[in-house]
Amino acid sequence: MDIPKLQIGTITADVPIVQGGMGVKVSLSSLASAVANAGGIGTIASVGMGDIRATRQDYEAVSSEAMAEEIRKAKTATDGHIAVNVMSVLSNAEALIHTCVEEGIKMIVVGAGLPLKLPAMVEDTSVNLVPIVSSARAATLILRTWQKRYGRTAQAVVLEGPLAGGHLGFSLEELARAEDFSLERLVPELLEALKPFEDAFGVKIPLIAAGGIYTGQDIARMLSLGAAGVQMATRFVCTRECGVSDAFKQAYLEASEEDIVIIKSPVGIPGRAVRNRFLDRLDSGEPIPINCPYKCLSTCKIYDSRYCIAHALLSAYDGDMENGLVFAGSNVSRMHEIVSVKDLMATLLDELRAA
Ligand SMILES: Cc1cc2nc3c(=O)[nH]c(=O)nc-3n(C[C@H](O)[C@H](O)[C@H](O)COP(=O)(O)O)c2cc1C
Structure with missing residues (x-):
């Protein structure tokens, strides 16, 4: 072909x-x-x-x-x-x-x-x-x-x-x-x-x-x-x-099917991510400090949100998985x-x- x-x-x-x-x-x-x-x-x-x-x-x-x-x-x-x-x-x-x-x-x-x-x-x-x-x-x-x-x-x-x-x-x-x-x-x-x-x-x-x-x-x-x-x-x-970061790639390599979750993003729509320490902190109800110096997303209601998504995604990029949100598709476990x-x-x- x-x-x-x-x-x-x-x-x-x-x-x-x-x-x-x-x-x-x-x-x-x-x-x-x-x-x-x-x-x-x-x-x-x-x-x-x-x-x-x-x-x-x-x-x-x-x-x-x-x-x-x-x-x-x-x-x-x-x-x-x-x-x-x-x-x-x-x-x-x-x-x-x-x-x-x-x-x-x-x-x-x-x-x-x-x-x-x-x-x-x-x-x-x-x-x-x-x-x-x-x-x-x-x-x-x-x-x-x-x-x-x-x-x-x-x-x-x-x-x-x-x-x-x-x-x-x-x-x-x-x-x-x-x-x-x-x-x-x-x-x-x-x-x-x-x-x-x-x-x-x-x-x-x-x-x-x-x-x-x-x-x-x-x-x-x-x-x-x-x-x-x-x-x-x-x-x-x-x-x-x-x-x-290597930690971001490692999160992909280690993800099992059960680790792939749907989250409700502060933007107001669902997203797919890999379960990690940050999502566990959110699930446990732990307060996550928010500091929004600019409104990067016009639909974001930051003070109704549990966390700042820009900060969470940037933290994942940097490899800080305590604070990082790792977005991934449904095939990540492969x-x-x-x-x-x-x-x-x-x-x-x-x-x-x-x-
Ligand atoms: C880590 C990650 C970040 C993404 N960020 C964006 C984005 O900034 N803008 C966008 O339109 N789509 C974004 N997407 C969606 C992808 O561009 C793409 O359309 C989708 O993930 C395709 O599915 P696949 O990951 O199963 O191949 C993102 C996807 C992933 C995995």
């Missing part, structure tokens, strides 16, 4: 694999450029850029500066395709998006909320806009709004199912019956929902499937359903190029070794060819 290329507007990747954006600081330039060098699309996550503990009132400027620096580093490390992931709920989303465009990023992936105003923030139509959705309904709402207000459409849509890591676009009740929302069910629904927009704009809107994709066989299954590519995140954490991105991509492609 020839490996199909992945075309997203003005971008053509040799390999139909997008490395999903992972914050805080899990996917920065080192990981993203390694994926891009292997023919996929590498994504820098924009949440929590810069020294978020120190910056206080300069938060927005410091984050944008750190974002620009990360993009420049990635560009010196690869000629391949680099995307940036921005969460809609970030209070500095617009500033980050402007920085990405100024730095020449050609693919902006936006999740965690409905990015209804995204085209207004990106006038340059050579920049490919890619919303993340968890249902055909959400995609229709976004694309109808973009069509009516801006006469534009998406260059691809990422469909994130309930097995993904990090924040999830499903309620606790929906996650309890995740099989009802399997990618096998959602992909055909979304393909159908994209058709009217493909017809109206005379373009193909590729669907990128995400959440629980682990092997080349999984990728083949998604392609056979009609997806143009996949987005994978968890699998890329245990690579040499991923810049998280990971047993740290490999290079090059070897991981080669394995996935061998499996995909064989499948």
Whole structure:
């Protein structure tokens, strides 16, 4: 089997694999450029850029500066395709998006909320806009709004199912019956929902499937359903190029199936994480000190929350598991070794060819 290329507007990747954006600081330039060098699309996550503990009132400027620096580093490390992931709920989303465009990023992936105003923030139509959705309904709402207000459409849509890591676009009740929302069910629904927009704009809107994709066989299954590519995140954490602490990677390598839990994040939506000392402290009711010098998430009700999620994710990145929240996808317990991105991509492609 020839490996199909992945075309997203003005971008053509040799390999139909997008490395999903992972914050805080899990996917920065080192990981993203390694994926891009292997023919996929590498994504820098924009949440929590810069020294978020120190910056206080300069938060927005410091984050944008750190974002620009990360993009420049990635560009010196690869000629391949680099995307940036921005969460809609970030209070500095617009500033980050402007920085990405100024730095020449050609693919902006936006999740965690409905990015209804995204085209207004990106006038340059050579920049490919890619919303993340968890249902055909959400995609229709976004694309109808973009069509009516801006006469534009998406260059691809990422469909994130309930097995993904990090924040999830499903309620606790929906996650309890995740099989009802399997990618096998959602992909055909979304393909159908994209058709009217493909017809109206005379373009193909590729669907990128995400959440629980682990092997080349999984990728083949998604392609056979009609997806143009996949987005994978968890699998890329245990690579040499991923810049998280050794303790973060060790938490992945040691996680058993029972350790994978759904938490209720301070953002107000569920998330998937690995049980650790920090989650045990929360469960025991121990008060966790909160110090919020800036409101990084527009939906965060920090003083109704048990903890600051930005601080918890940054602590995990640093390796402080007393205070660290380790986000991970549902397949984390299958990971047993740290490999290079090059070897991981080669394995996935061998499996995909064989499948
Ligand atoms: C550690 C971690 C952090 C994540 N952070 C983000 C993020 O900042 N923004 C986002 O849109 N998605 C985030 N995600 C979701 C991934 O980009 C991806 O879509 C999803 O995890 C895919 O499922 P998989 O991990 O099973 O491959 C995160 C996932 C993980 C595991």
